[in-house]
Amino acid sequence: MLRPRPKPKCTRLLSGLLLLAAFASAQVASADEAARVRVIQNSLPAVVKIQGTPTYADAEQNTVWGSGFFYSADRIVTNYHVVEGLKGLTVTLNDGRSYPADVFAVDRGIDIAIVQVHGATAPATLKFSSEKSVLPGQTAIVLGSPFGKRNLVSLGIISGSGPFDYVSQLGEGDIGVEIAEVLYTDARVEPGNSGGPLLDAQGRVIGVIDAVLGGASGIGGLGIALPAPLVVESIHDLEEFGVPQRGWLGAVLVDLDELDPLTLRLAGLESAQGAMVDKVLPGSPAEAAGLLGAKRDRYGKLVELGDVIVAVNGKVVKNRFDVIREIARHRPGEEVKLTVWRNGQKIEVVVRLTARR
Template identity: 55%
Template sequence: MRLFLLVLFLLLGLAQRLTVPEEVARSQVIRKALPAVVRIQGTTPTPSQDQVVGTGFFIGPSRIVTNYHVIQDLASITVRLANGRTLPAERFAVDPGIDLALLTLRGGQAPGVLAFSKTPTRELPLGMGVVLVGFPYGQGPLASYGILAGIGPLEVPTPDPSVGAEVGEYLYTDAPLTVGNSGSPLLNLQGEVIGVVSDVVGGPSGIGGIGLAVPAELVAQSVQDLERFGIPQRGWLGASLISLDELPPVLLRAVGLTTAQGAMVDQVEPGSPAARAGLKGAGRDAQGRLVALGDVILAVNGQAVKDKAAVVRLIARYRPGDRVRLTLWREGRRLEVTLTLIARTRR
């Protein structure tokens, strides 16, 4: 018996020596994440049958994080837990600006939960190993592995520009992911969530594409707001914008603008920070045609802006009570206006 135990001990030791430490860490992360990840499915208002639509994960006993676009058009939502049980869930709060939704599980509790990393986004080292766990094509839960390939803004258009418009920068990864992975947790090798998978650019990741994840730093802030207020509390102008490159050049030249870099204020919402700061919207005739330019935003706190998306992303970095300086072009001259951000109104 002693000889058997000795041989077993030696074999286990040999196995450990032959296992790369990163493989051990990766395996432990996957094992920890599996109980916390759920398959989200639901029906549309005119359903033909239940359909698998994405992934989510528990951050509390009954609270699930997923993408807003996953549940956006669903009339009913159910989730399948790691133990195979299928239970109903309902929307708790949503944040389309960063493509985030919180769900509440009904009739059960989480078999496992995941925590957000507290490491600031800009301190995440490029090339670090990352793991994601989800339901590609509805199968799984399945895990994949890759690296953090980059951090930065999204430069290509998205199918719905209103969803995720306030994400200033994404995490990019080459970890394979595809349809059904939306809402998957992107994890570091300590098992912490560093991002929430939202999309793939250029095709399935690892097959001519690259995966995108909303940074945990931004998600955690939004979760805190949604839990407390029911709505996000990021910076908000309260004005609709039009990118200058969408406007006729003749209108720009008429007010002395020689650049197409910037965003025009089209309409100003009453009572908004834009209205309180005196921003001027565009003039339109009875048919809604543009006849006079509104204020043109050239920079936010000294940082030049390319288009309306850049303005929204920069403003979204701030919180209610913050003061933000806008560089404007109005009636042929440059001026600066300072506005104070306020909490968004509940809709």
Template identity: 50%
Template sequence: MRALLLLALLLTLVLGQRLVAPEEVARAQVIQKALPAVVRVQGSALSPGGEDVVGTGFFVGPSRVVTNYHVIRDLKDLTVRLADGRTFLAERYAVDPGIDLALLTVRGARAPGVLAFAQVEARRLPLGMGVVLVGFPYGQGPLASFGILSGVGPLEVPLPDPSVGTEVGEYLFTDAPLTVGNSGSPLLNLQGEVVGLVADVIGGPAGIGGIGVAVPGDLVAQSIADLERFGLPQRGWLGASLISLDELPPVLLRAVGLTSTQGAMVDRVEPGSPAARAGLKGAQRDTQGRLLALGDVILAVDGVAVKDKADVVRLVAQRRPGDRVRLTLWRDRRRLEVTVVLMARPRE
């Protein structure tokens, strides 16, 4: 407590404000430490008539900035602006659309600050913990906001751009206020560690009835390490689209002898994929796309029971290309096990 009071006194002298509550002191300390590392990301539209985009990013190395892939995908002439107003040219280093992540190299500048990632899995983060984010909403800033970690789990509603983030099994949700321009902002715990990469907001601006959505920090850190070493993400890839059983008509489940909605059905199998090589069977549909017969149902991955498709995506994404994964399936009214050798997702 004495240390916190001394810190409060120091921050009072520096900021000219009275900070008394320990959480208030912690938030102020996190924000002040994060400010130098957070940048505004901007560029010009690639196509004539396209819109220029402003987003947020943050330094994860001396010249490396992480942001969202959807922020920079359709941009050229990229720049980053530091908190002190200086602007530098940037270029793409590597991208990972599967989790909506891009790494940029900043030319002519060394990071005035670098943010570190928390060494914890998303599912181990306690709900209700305080979180802080720093970014450039509407290009203004850097501005900070705070809230709580509202939830961890799969996204039940589509994001505005369904072509990115397809390999994120579960997201972080927060009520911390954020809006347009906050994409790419760091979501920080009260120790100043990154626990998430802000991706979007659903249902209106977060903090005003909407919900902020972030990619878990452990997944982001893994991707950054892969991109730095290989230039490509190295998550395991199954090569099959999935549907959670609770999204399917119960009558179809009963018809194949399933009494539970725990699991994920294989809908489509991509040719040449690990799923295809292992002989996984997809669903049968008519010419209008209506479901006629179920495909294989995945009940467990390496003996770990799965609740839905998000569980399958998460467990497979934790493996690496070349790993052998044992899938417990329901096919022809009986259980069986199939071994799949994972691959890296093909470059687009």
């Protein structure tokens, strides 16, 4: 559990007096509203705006921004896609002061990055929730910098949770391919909120805002957040090892529905559910387990199917993303049992996983 460092008693007392003064001068309608305002006011100092200059050639703007928050004295967590391809990173605190920063470590698989801030100590840090599940209907508070405007808040509920085909729907290459489940919220989420915290009614981080599904959140769309347990695990691994520690197969996979249906029928496959091993990477767990890749001619045309993965530990998979996510649920050193279709029959292959290279 990543816990905020306690503030000095005098600082906490001063903060409390300032909040009481604010409540006294504001029109607070109820005890519930006062509690919510207190949570938000205590949390905002930990939230930052991140910005930098894009290095990619097709950038549509000179400055790109997103959100993040302090989880320790000099490090913040954000989305990988917020800092990808940026130079001259700066972090702006909620009081307007800006400091240089650089990327400490990244986890492309779940779209997370840790940013090291130079010359500043966190005014506050946020605590991750230890709850294993988040229930629909719970209060959801989003803090961040939508449209580059700092210190903005939106309020809603948790709409639900479940799997999300991040890659195929958002088209982000291999970013996020290892996300198994996400949280959905009707709290307003806009460009610039990415990387900011999703809080519960107690001010605990229950997720990290990552994307929007179906148009503007709050106008028919839904905000998408990475669940806190997944983010906490990633932060611990990045700080200890410098790289993610989720299971990795080491094979290039192709969805069966991308292949010629006649080729599948001739191989005895009656369904397009599953993923074919196209290439086995040298020195990978897939190679050590004896998985077979496809054979292609010099023009790249498929000549012979590779092993077709149809289940992982007995769980049927629909496509390559299912395979990757099921593998990523495991830690390096663990074994998984793959059910594969080879030479007209199903066989079981046991693979001992390693960390992604």
